Amino acid sequence: MYDLLIKNGKIVTAESVTEGNIAVKNGKIRAILIKGEEPEAKKVIDAEGKYVFPGAIDTHAHLNDPGYTWREDYEHGTAAAAVGGYTTIIDMPLQNEPAMTTAEIFDKKESIVSPNAYVDYCFWGGLIPDNFDDLEELDEKGCVAFKSFIGPVSPDYSSLNYGQAYEAMEIIHSFDGRAGFHCEDYSMIKWQEQRMKKEGRLDWQGFLDSRPVAAEMVATVDMIELAKATGCKVHICHVSSPDVAQKIKEAQQEGYDITAETCSHYLSMTDKDVLENGPLFKCAPPLRSQEEVDRLWGYVEDGTFSGIASDHSPCSYAEKYEEILGQKIENVFDVWGGIGGIQSGVQVSFYEGCVKRGISPSTLAKVMAENPAKTFGIYGKKGALKPGFDADIILIDSEKEWEITSESLKYVNKISAFVGMKGKGLPVCTIVRGEVVAQDGDVTDTKGYGELVKKIKEK
Numbered sequence: 217m218y219d220l221l222i223k224n225g226k227i228v229t230a231e232s233v234t235e236g237n238i239a240v241k242n243g244k245i246r247a248i249l250i251k252g253e254e255p256e257a258k259k260v261i262d263a264e265g266k267y268v269f270p271g272a273i274d275t276h277a278h279l280n281d282p283g284y285t286w287r288e289d290y291e292h293g294t295a296a297a298a299v300g301g302y303t304t305i306i307d308m309p310l311q312n313e314p315a316m317t318t319a320e321i322f323d324k325k326e327s328i329v330s331p332n333a334y335v336d337y338c339f340w341g342g343l344i345p346d347n348f349d350d351l352e353e354l355d356e357k358g359c360v361a362f363k364s365f366i367g368p369v370s371p372d373y374s375s376l377n378y379g380q381a382y383e384a385m386e387i388i389h390s391f392d393g394r395a396g397f398h399c400e401d402y403s404m405i406k407w408q409e410q411r412m413k414k415e416g417r418l419d420w421q422g423f424l425d426s427r428p429v430a431a432e433m434v435a436t437v438d439m440i441e442l443a444k445a446t447g448c449k450v451h452i453c454h455v456s457s458p459d460v461a462q463k464i465k466e467a468q469q470e471g472y473d474i475t476a477e478t479c480s481h482y483l484s485m486t487d488k489d490v491l492e493n494g495p496l497f498k499c500a501p502p503l504r505s506q507e508e509v510d511r512l513w514g515y516v517e518d519g520t521f522s523g524i525a526s527d528h529s530p531c532s533y534a535e536k537y538e539e540i541l542g543q544k545i546e547n548v549f550d551v552w553g554g555i556g557g558i559q560s561g562v563q564v565s566f567y568e569g570c571v572k573r574g575i576s577p578s579t580l581a582k583v584m585a586e587n588p589a590k591t592f593g594i595y596g597k598k599g600a601l602k603p604g605f606d607a608d609i610i611l612i613d614s615e616k617e618w619e620i621t622s623e624s625l626k627y628v629n630k631i632s633a634f635v636g637m638k639g640k641g642l643p644v645c646t647i648v649r650g651e652v653v654a655q656d657g658d659v660t661d662t663k664g665y666g667e668l669v670k671k672i673k674e675k
């Protein structure tokens with residue numbers, strides 16, 4: 217007897233959409249069955265009319281736990297992920313106290329967050345100038361990649377110069393790891409910011425002009441060159457611009473293992489939102505034009521991106537409008553940069569992609585589940601609706617209309633640029649390893665069920 221049978225759904229794989237049933241036992245998918253074939257199971261979910269997607273994987277989330285839990289924590293952040301349809305999140309090492317840069321801190325962090333997780337989670341390892349000797353051990357612990365900045369970053373985390381990045385990539389390449397970078401050229405955006413301040417351009421157009429596509433492009437092209445030189449696998453984080461995506465695509469076509477993600481806000485919001493609504497829409501790189509948003513979708517469709525991340529980067533209300541860590545906000549440059557979006561990413565991507573632009577659900581399954589799993593070394597366990605894989609499944613009601621409200625958000629801080637957005641097509645049931653962790657906008661009694669997922673070592 218199976219533990220769970222999900223029947224009559226439209227099963228979405230990276231290749232096709234077919235009606236059928238999924239049988240689950242001991243947290244794993246055991247069989248994909250044709251419609252009508254209904255073996256006995258302890259629990260049956262009728263998914264009639266709904267899409268049955270592989271659970272989405274958020275390749276880039278800041279849950280800030282431990283350390284900055286007034287911004288977000290595991291309990292709230294993973295509850296939001298569960299409700300939103302991300303069944304695995306890959307958590308960033310910074311905005312943690314301490315930042316996750318050694319094997320010892322890895323263990324400590326896991327013991328702190330694991331009692332509170334609703335969904336499964338992986339750790340990005342830290343990559344800062346003084347932890348090169350710790351990288352291999354972090355890889356052995358199970359870190360799925362290593363995050364660094366070529367650009368300004370929070371006070372608790374230092375960025376690398378190109379020389380340091382080169383050395384780190386040689387090291388990471390030696391154990392077949394993947395290095396991930398926030399790509400905005402530091403000198404360029406720092407100079408532009410000074411220039412804006414000197415010219416008295418302290419408004420939102422000044423902010424947008426301080427972080428041009430050119431800054432993102434220069435840093436990305438440089439990282440691609442370092443990847444080519446060192447042979448290191450590289451992941452470009454949160455790409456906002458289709459022109460940057462084109463450069464990545466060209467490197468991929470040359471045969472380099474360079475992956476990239478974009479984010480749900482870059483696929484649904486524009487610079488106009490920043491100009492009209494300000495603080496909540498500040499993120500880095502910044503939101504771009506509608507024309508760029510439309511072209512960016514082309515790189516989702518053609519497979520350049522292996523991830524639509526949330527880059528969930530929450531903060532308190534005060535940090536958007538009043539003060540950050542005791543520092544009064546004087547102008548747009550002081551405002552916290554980051555958008556809270558882990559609860560909204562899947563529905564917004566489904567609506568903008570599948571409903572509005574007619575992208576096939578299979579394409580979305582590929583970019584939000586299969587390719588992230590492959591990129592971060594967890595494919596086989598995560599990433600597809602296939603026998604032997606974890607039964608991480610989301611049911612999407614394609615007819616369900618929604619409006620995102622602050623009351624619906626599970627975050628510590630119920631603020632987000634996504635509040636007020638409307639659309640159609642909503643994850644209504646989220647299943648992690650065969651267990652329903654969220655249903656109809658709320659979590660079930662499964663706090664602490666989420667588990668650490670380690671990079672699968674190829675033998």
Ligand SMILES: [Zn+2]
Pocket residue numbers: 276278308527529
């Ligand atoms: Zn980030």
